[in-house]
Amino acid sequence: MSPAATRRRAVVVLGVALALALASRAEATPPTGGLAATRTLVARLAAAGRGETAVTLTRSDPMGGPAQVERGRLALEPPDRVRLDFPGSGERIAVRGDGGEWVQPAARQMVRLKREQTARVAGLWEVFLRGGNERFAERVAGERRFVLEARESEEGLPERITVFLDARGLPVALEMDDWAGGGVRYAFKAWRFSRPSGARAFVLRPPSGFTVVDLP
Amino acid sequence: MSGARGTAPAGTPRAARAGRSLASSLLVLILAVAGCAPHLVRVAEIAPALRAERYRLALAEREARGAAVDAQLLLWAEVPAASRLPGAEGRLLLAAPDAFRLRVGSLFGTALDLGARGDSLSAYVPSRRKGLTLDASRDSLGILRPGGLAFRALSAAWRPPDSAWPAADWRDTLLRVWWLEDADTLAVAVGSDGLPAWATLARPGGAGGQVTYRAWDRSTGTAWPALLDLEDRGGGFRLTCKVSRVRFPARPDSLRLTVPIPAGADRLTLAGLRRALERLGGL
Numbered sequence: 331m332s333p334a335a336t337r338r339r340a341v342v343v344l345g346v347a348l349a350l351a352l353a354s355r356a357e358a359t360p361p362t363g364g365l366a367a368t369r370t371l372v373a374r375l376a377a378a379g380r381g382e383t384a385v386t387l388t389r390s391d392p393m394g395g396p397a398q399v400e401r402g403r404l405a406l407e408p409p410d411r412v413r414l415d416f417p418g419s420g421e422r423i424a425v426r427g428d429g430g431e432w433v434q435p436a437a438r439q440m441v442r443l444k445r446e447q448t449a450r451v452a453g454l455w456e457v458f459l460r461g462g463n464e465r466f467a468e469r470v471a472g473e474r475r476f477v478l479e480a481r482e483s484e485e486g487l488p489e490r491i492t493v494f495l496d497a498r499g500l501p502v503a504l505e506m507d508d509w510a511g512g513g514v515r516y517a518f519k520a521w522r523f524s525r526p527s528g529a530r531a532f533v534l535r536p537p538s539g540f541t542v543v544d545l546p
Numbered sequence: 547m548s549g550a551r552g553t554a555p556a557g558t559p560r561a562a563r564a565g566r567s568l569a570s571s572l573l574v575l576i577l578a579v580a581g582c583a584p585h586l587v588r589v590a591e592i593a594p595a596l597r598a599e600r601y602r603l604a605l606a607e608r609e610a611r612g613a614a615v616d617a618q619l620l621l622w623a624e625v626p627a628a629s630r631l632p633g634a635e636g637r638l639l640l641a642a643p644d645a646f647r648l649r650v651g652s653l654f655g656t657a658l659d660l661g662a663r664g665d666s667l668s669a670y671v672p673s674r675r676k677g678l679t680l681d682a683s684r685d686s687l688g689i690l691r692p693g694g695l696a697f698r699a700l701s702a703a704w705r706p707p708d709s710a711w712p713a714a715d716w717r718d719t720l721l722r723v724w725w726l727e728d729a730d731t732l733a734v735a736v737g738s739d740g741l742p743a744w745a746t747l748a749r750p751g752g753a754g755g756q757v758t759y760r761a762w763d764r765s766t767g768t769a770w771p772a773l774l775d776l777e778d779r780g781g782g783f784r785l786t787c788k789v790s791r792v793r794f795p796a797r798p799d800s801l802r803l804t805v806p807i808p809a810g811a812d813r814l815t816l817a818g819l820r821r822a823l824e825r826l827g828g829l
Contacts, residue, residue, distance in 0.1 A: 393637060393649060394802040437620055437633035483675060511806050512656075543632040 365468050367476040370499030371521075378523035381406045385414070385516055392512040404518070410448075411532040424532045431534035432545075440536040442544045466491075474499075597721050598711045600740025605705060607768045612701045614798040615640035620788040621650065625824050626781065638789070640701055641798035644694035647805060658822050661805040662693035668805040669819050676814035677807035690728060695747070699757045700787075702771050704734045704745045730754075741769055746779075754779040763792060783824055 364372065375381045385404045390397050402416035410427040420435035430443040466478040474495040483489065494503040504516045536542050619636040634657065636650040647661035659670040670677040689695060698704050710725040717735055720743050724733035731748045741762060748754040761773035770792055777784040814822075 392806075393639060393647070394799055434633075434635075436635055439633055441632045546631060 365466070365476070365478065366470075367468060367478060367493035367495070368501070370495070371501055374500070374521070374523050375406060375408050379407060379526035380524050381521060382524070383518045383521045385518060388515045388517070390513040405527075405531075407526045407528075407532070411526075411529065413532050422534055424534045426529055426532045430532075431536075433534055433537065433540070435537075438539060439541045439543055440534065442542060444545070447545055594711070594714055594721055597736055597738065597740060598714070598723070601734075601736045601742070604740045604769055605703060608701050608770065609642055609703050609705075611766075611768050611770070611794045612640055612642040612697065612703055614795040615701065616793045616795055617789050618791040619648070619650075620790070622786040623824055624784040624786070638700065639798075639803055640697055641800075641803055642697060642701070642703070644691060644697055645798070645800075645803050646693060646696045646700065647803045659805045660819075660823075661803060662696060663803065664693045665691055667692050668807060669814055669822070670805055670807045670811065671814060671818075671822055674814075675808070675811050676818065677805075677811040678814035678816070678819055679807060689749075690730075699745070699776060700771065700774075702742050702745070702757075702759055702774075704732065704742060706732075706734060739769075748779065752779065763789070766792060766794065785823070 371381070382403065382405045385402045386399065387402070388397050388399050400416055400418055402414055402418075405411075405413045411425070413422070413424045415422050420433070422431075422433040424431050425443065425448045427445070427448075429445050430448045432441040432443065434441065465481055467481060468476055468478050471477040471492065474497070476493045476495075478491040478493065480489050488506040490506065492505040493501055494505075496502045500521050501518050503518065506514055615638070617638045617640075619638050621634045621636055623631050623634075625631075634650050636648055639645075639647040639661075641663075645661070645663040647659070649656060650658045650660075656672045659672065661668050665681050666679070667681075668677070668679045706723045706725050710723050714721050714723040716722070720735035720737055722733055722735045724731060726732075729750050732746065733748075734745045735743045737743050742759055744756055744758045746754065746756045755776065755778045758775045758777075759771050759773075760775065761771075762769045763772035764770075770789070772789050773787070774789075775784060775786050
């Protein structure tokens with residue numbers, strides 16, 4: 331998988347992860363409304379404190395070529411902790427309330443994210459925290475399938491997300507555009523819920539020889 | 547990657563001569579201690595004509611390979627007085643003689659999709675849903691034929707006219723050849739291996755830029771730029787590109803070279819495009 335594709339993949343998966351994590355915060359407080367697409371996951375995360383799943387990304391190549399696939403692991407801890415690890419590329423991303431890190435082996439760098447930048451990444455998912463109706467409209471698109479459509483175009487927000495649920499109501503797949511003509515599908519497998527690991531598990535250290543750079 | 551090489555020679559001719567003298571003295575001393583009679587060996591300077599011929603041969607290879615190129619990039623933008631920016635990953639398509647497409651990733655998805663063919667330039671910033679399409683002219687873009695210029699810079703496909711070679715001169719160990727295109731002055735400095743060490747474009751009025759080829763990849767059988775710096779003449783902007791995973795498809799795909807700009811995208815200004823370029827990695 332190309333480094334650029336890996337990067338785009340990680341970014342969108344991160345967004346998805348944040349969506350789910352922040353959605354859980356919404357559910358943990360007053361469960362007013364919310365989106366049917368994330369309702370069950372939100373409840374499970376709120377009850378256990380931590381959720382993990384295997385992630386498989388399939389991404390079309392807008393510049394031609396075959397679709398690209400990479401596998402990783404996602405961990406969520408409400409209200410704001412997300413960690414993604416992709417063993418194949420070595421890429422890792424961690425986000426929490428006070429900031430985050432993004433390890434990019436291709437560039438041999440670790441990018442540090444400030445709090446407001448993680449919030450920007452999580453912008454999409456904060457709509458779920460607030461109930462979802464502010465920015466997205468949800469409609470049923472089939473059995474256990476929901477389409478979320480942005481009411482207005484906003485930077486960093488996909489226009490449309492399709493969520494697929496399993497029989498238990500947990501997400502098994504998400505599909506969305508990557509804002510630039512590419513399509514992305516994320517498959518989740520074997521959700522596990524457990525007690526939270528805590529904030530330290532969501533802090534990344536730079537590998538030896540890596541440059542540490544702040545995202546301006 | 548192989549064939550790493552410095553940029554323009556750092557030392558003066560005098561210093562270089564001094565270095566050679568010292569090395570020769572050491573060699574003589576070693577041979578004398580070993581009981582061998584020293585023989586002074588005169589290293590013949592490569593004739594300009596031979597170096598020019600090497601350059602033409604290597605250039606022809608690059609031009610042929612450049613019919614279709616697909617490569618991964620790592621990009622570092624530097625703007626003086628600005629904080630250091632993270633590196634950005636991208637993908638580059640080239641198609642001789644005058645087309646390219648560069649797609650740069652970012653934390654939030656695709657940061658910039660930029661392409662040109664001949665005089666036509668297109669750019670799209672997906673996260674902001676802003677796009678730009680224009681036919682280049684000196685009045686608007688400031689350069690002629692941006693597609694051809696980018697292709698030549700990224701594939702080191704600078705072709706001096708035959709009439710320029712007799713006037714080539716030496717810049718230390720590099721053979722510099724220069725010529726005029728419209729009102730612009732172009733120059734290429736050629737190393738002993740027949741590869742360009744740098745190329746410059748100077749426009750009337752002082753504008754212009756330089757590309758420095760710092761390393762070459764010979765793994766495909768054709769020496770291809772693997773590490774290059776692009777900077778404007780005023781030193782206000784510098785972009786370092788590390789090229790990897792270079793492939794040469796059998797033919798270019800014009801569809802893939804096209805930057806799609808969705809209907810309804812807001813207009814991206816040239817100033818906005820420049821800001822996007824300067825903030826690669828920080829978008």
